[in-house]
Amino acid sequence: MSGLRVYSTSVTGSRExxxxxxxxxxxxxxxxxxxxxxxxxxLA
Known part of the structure; x- marks a missing residue:
């Protein structure tokens, strides 16, 4: 069975x-x- 897996994260690698x-x-x-x-x- 073939499928699409999507992964996400809230961790960023960017120091900025x-x-x-x-x-x-x-x-x-x-x-x-x-x-x-x-x-x-x-204001946010």
Whole structure:
């Protein structure tokens, strides 16, 4: 039986993307701590 298999991952090998994700996460945590999450999500 022949078939098509599709694999995906959420892990990236790009350092540039990883650094951007890290920065976006830090901004998210900061918004939570400052109770400005609503405003952050509208901008994100």
């Amino acid at each position: 993307i990883k650094s951007q994700q890290s920065e976006d996460y830090e901004l998210f945590v900061e918004a939570v701590e400052q109770n400005t999450l609503q405003e952050f999500l509208k």
